[in-house]
Amino acid sequence: MNTTNLTxxxxxxxxxYPENPIEYFRDKTLCLFKACLEKYFPxxxxxxxxxxxxxxxxxxxCANQSCCSGTFFQRNLITRAQFGAxxxxxxxxxxxxxxxxxxxCNGCYNSLLRGREFLNTPEVRTxxxxxxxxxxxxxxxxxxxxxxxxxxxFKLKFLHDxxxxxxxxxxxxNALKYDLKKMKVAVHYGCHYLNLSRDKDTFDEYLRPKxxxxxxxxxxxxxxxxYQERESCCGWGxxxxxxxxxxxxxxxxxxxxxxxxxxxxxxxxxxxxCLYTLSKPEYRDxxxxxxxxxxxxxxxxxxxxxxILRGCEEERCITLRRKTPRIEEIFERITQ
Amino acid sequence: MSEKSDSDWNWxxxxxxxxxxxxxxxxxxxxxxxxxxxxxxxxxxxxxNVRKVISKVLRGDKSVLRDSDIWYCYLCERCKRVCPxxxxxxxxxxxxxxxxxxxxxxxxKYNDLRKxxxxxxxxxxxxxxxxxxxxxxxxxDRVEELNEICNFARIKYVFKASKMxxxxxxxxxxxxQK
Numbered sequence: 001m002n003t004t005n006l007t008x009x010x011x012x013x014x015x016x017y018p019e020n021p022i023e024y025f026r027d028k029t030l031c032l033f034k035a036c037l038e039k040y041f042p043x044x045x046x047x048x049x050x051x052x053x054x055x056x057x058x059x060x061x062c063a064n065q066s067c068c069s070g071t072f073f074q075r076n077l078i079t080r081a082q083f084g085a086x087x088x089x090x091x092x093x094x095x096x097x098x099x100x101x102x103x104x105c106n107g108c109y110n111s112l113l114r115g116r117e118f119l120n121t122p123e124v125r126t127x128x129x130x131x132x133x134x135x136x137x138x139x140x141x142x143x144x145x146x147x148x149x150x151x152x153x154f155k156l157k158f159l160h161d162x163x164x165x166x167x168x169x170x171x172x173x174n175a176l177k178y179d180l181k182k183m184k185v186a187v188h189y190g191c192h193y194l195n196l197s198r199d200k201d202t203f204d205e206y207l208r209p210k211x212x213x214x215x216x217x218x219x220x221x222x223x224x225x226x227y228q229e230r231e232s233c234c235g236w237g238x239x240x241x242x243x244x245x246x247x248x249x250x251x252x253x254x255x256x257x258x259x260x261x262x263x264x265x266x267x268x269x270x271x272x273x274c275l276y277t278l279s280k281p282e283y284r285d286x287x288x289x290x291x292x293x294x295x296x297x298x299x300x301x302x303x304x305x306x307x308i309l310r311g312c313e314e315e316r317c318i319t320l321r322r323k324t325p326r327i328e329e330i331f332e333r334i335t336q
Numbered sequence: 337m338s339e340k341s342d343s344d345w346n347w348x349x350x351x352x353x354x355x356x357x358x359x360x361x362x363x364x365x366x367x368x369x370x371x372x373x374x375x376x377x378x379x380x381x382x383x384x385n386v387r388k389v390i391s392k393v394l395r396g397d398k399s400v401l402r403d404s405d406i407w408y409c410y411l412c413e414r415c416k417r418v419c420p421x422x423x424x425x426x427x428x429x430x431x432x433x434x435x436x437x438x439x440x441x442x443x444x445k446y447n448d449l450r451k452x453x454x455x456x457x458x459x460x461x462x463x464x465x466x467x468x469x470x471x472x473x474x475x476x477d478r479v480e481e482l483n484e485i486c487n488f489a490r491i492k493y494v495f496k497a498s499k500m501x502x503x504x505x506x507x508x509x510x511x512x513q514k
Binding site for chain 2: 034036037038039040042045061063064065066067069071072073074075076077078079082085086089121131134135138191192194195196197206207231232233235237238239240242243244247248250251
């Protein structure tokens with residue numbers, strides 16, 4: 001399964017620090033991988049950044065990081081070797097300055113794991129190294145040795161925000177000012193968290209039902225609701241929404257409708273790409289036009305929700321973000 | 337229907353794909369159970385059918401490259417998770433088939449890719465897909481590296497095609513000028 005050995009071993013941390021897993025992170029530098037869609041939802045970045053700072057952890061971003069380029073790979077615009085090289089460049093940069101790499105986007109998380117996975121194929125690895133050699137020869141990377149070599153053993157470990165929040169849930173709970181007041185919450189994991197094998201060590205972990213989001217919602221005083229389309233795709237589908245919008249938005253519609261049907265007050269997701277799809281007003285309008293019903297269920301990113309629950313200023317949570325139906329209502333209901 | 341008879345059956349196509357991406361060798365384990373189709377978002381809204389795609393590949397039927405079906409895959413990896421066999425990487429097979437389709441000229445035409453022009457351009461000029469990212473920008477000399485990595489990639493072709501398209505728009509009197 002996980003031949004890349006890139007993800008943080010959460011079980012080991014729980015064994016080492018059964019009472020207080022946050023202690024593991026005390027002497028570590030945590031880097032936030034910058035997701036492109038944070039531009040539309042700044043609270044996704046602020047939500048985790050502010051929390052980490054408040055917990056007294058060392059948190060940084062990497063100036064030399066580029067986008068993950070997953071969108072181009074998934075659309076056949078770059079090869080596996082080129083994707084691998086973009087990935088290695090980012091990884092070697094971040095590995096120099098951090099111990100843990102945190103992801104607020106399923107897309108980035110999948111990309112960085114996948115880029116590394118491709119290097120297990122000898123032909124791809126050779127081609128990737130050739131590309132990296134070209135960079136080396138051009139001189140931009142002469143500053144330190146090993147920069148453009150494919151590293152066998154990174155000290156850097158990957159950690160998805162959702163896994164992090166779940167790991168430190170007791171500390172997190174103590175940091176909250178408000179609770180969810182028994183609100184009904186539909187959870188959406190996103191395909192590249194739900195269906196991912198790359199970050200798992202065993203088949204058991206891969207196949208077992210995922211419940212971390214529901215558990216967190218319960219812990220926050222909410223009421224996670226089961227709904228028929230819980231595990232379905234948001235409709236983005238590696239840009240299907242751009243290429244075949246009518247078909248893709250049917251999937252989005254069914255998902256949101258199914259959450260509304262069980263009376264969910266809002267939907268929460270740990271992925272900004274899913275959030276973009278599920279919340280964009282233009283898409284809601286199109287769904288109404290094509291499928292005859294206006295859906296107004298608010299949707300929110302887990303990091304934004306945690307920021308609201310912690311009592312952060314509205315600007316650090318949702319003010320600056322792309323508008324979603326009734327999003328302020330959720331803010332007001334929680335903070336009143 | 338493009339059903340092939342027994343006499344047309346051969347391994348050539350399968351072997352070509354395995355040559356290109358070794359992981360594709362595992363699709364031979366497919367037992368046609370259809371779990372992948374039952375749980376597939378694309379199958380709910382289009383004619384995309386993983387079981388058919390795999391059976392065509394195993395029969396040596398290259399018509400799969402011409403069908404528009406493969407372009408409906410959501411790459412959600414659900415099929416990979418529900419597949420009862422080990423290590424059949426369907427999403428990677430689809431990406432591989434799309435690549436072959438592209439090479440043969442059956443892939444999306446420029447028009448289908450126009451939404452990628454701006455993203456490609458921004459990525460190659462700034463290192464990010466969307467404008468004005470939060471926080472600091474990638475230094476210009478590091479952006480150069482991305483250009484070097486993407487040499488000869490389709491991402492550059494999309495970019496050039498957009499320029500050609502703008503020119504041809506200017507030259508064409510039929511199209512309204514913006």
